[in-house]
Amino acid sequence: MGPTHVKINHRNLIHNFNLLKKKIGPAVKCMAVVKANAYGHGLTEVARSLENEKVDYLGVAFPGEGAQLRNAGIKTPVLVMCAHLEDAIAVQVNNNLDITITRVDQLTFLNSYCSKYNKKAKIHFKINTGMNRIGLNETEFFKAFTLAKKLHQITIAGIYTHLSSSDEDDQTYTRGQIKLFTDIRKKISNTTSSILFHTSNSAGIMQSADYHLDMVRAGVTLYGNPSNPDFTIDPGFKEVMSFHTRVMLIRETSENQPVSYSRRYYTKKKTKIAVLPVGYADGYNRALTNKGIVLIGGQRYPVAGTVCMNHTLVDIGNADVQIGDEVVLFGRQGKEHISITDIARQLNTIPYEVTCWISSLVERVHLY
DSSP, X not given: OOSSEEXXXXXXHHHHHHHHHHHHOTTSEEEEEOHHHHHTTOHHHHHHHHHHTTOSEEEESSHHHHHHHHHTTOOSOEEEOSOOOGGGHHHHHHTTOEEEEOSTHHHHHHHHHHHHHTOOEEEEEEBOSSOXXXXXXXXXXXXXXXXXXXXXXXXEEEEEOOOSSTTSSOOHHHHHHHHHHHHHHHHTGGGOTTOEEEOOOHHHHHHOGGGXXXXXXXXXXXXXXXXXXXXXXXXXXXXXXXXXXXXXXXEEEOTTOEESGGGOEEOSSSEEEEEEXXXXXXXXXXXXXXXXXXEETTEEEEBOSOOOSSOEEEEEETOOOOTTOEEEEEEEETTEEEOHHHHHHHTXXXXXXXXXXXXXXXXXXXEO
């Protein structure tokens, strides 16, 4: 294990999964969203832990992620959620991945491919109810749904939409999206007994059981974080990722000396500067220049000057810090805690981005 690494606590992951299952109840299925390397936590490792817990579905963005899961031996149903081009059909069909349909013409190409190679395909229609990113409008959906029922190589496994604003206090827009979706469901209810209808993302799960339908898609909350710093999730969820490094060098510096690039920090008195082998190339954001706080020995210390590509400097004053001491960039140390949400709030972003920043260069240490 190198000096800079993240720890992935699978006990916390499973704890969060069980909290979500308890919240939605036994009648509702749960899809765990593991796209973007499981939000930075490790795609195959997270998927394997959740498969062991009998998760109903896994959600990825792109076909390659689904293929990676299959190559790792994951058998759980996988939905590829993003729009795709025709050249991505083969990898999805050949790896038994559920395919999202966002255009009517995709069905003919998919059915032709399956017929040619004697394959079957499972699809989920995505309906646009107000996100206006990807998905069929109502007219397109009914046309596609009617066509799909006639295609013998294709099975309709699900129909879904995405809630754009479910983490807002005012749920008027979200309720409007839900109504559009459930109205469509009612129009085809006599032909959909085996089809999964799903709308809820993490915030939607927290907001209302009315959004849960047949299956929910749990993402950021599965990893112990809210969808934005001001959104409150149920108590008991635990962060799965923590970010660590070690002190590599300590420099004694006199008063009024510039520190790091562009002299954005000057020492206020004689002090010691701890050099950490972590920077923006690792996922410790450069915007934390003169803003960041780290934990060393259970105490808080400020980032001094510009965060570099591979180094960050910290003003430790006259503290008894030693070369080799552990540094926590976010996570717990002693009685102190720097949360992922703290970092997101500080940088006016969302917790998703904080964990996704962590570079593939940074070792993931999986704790089971």
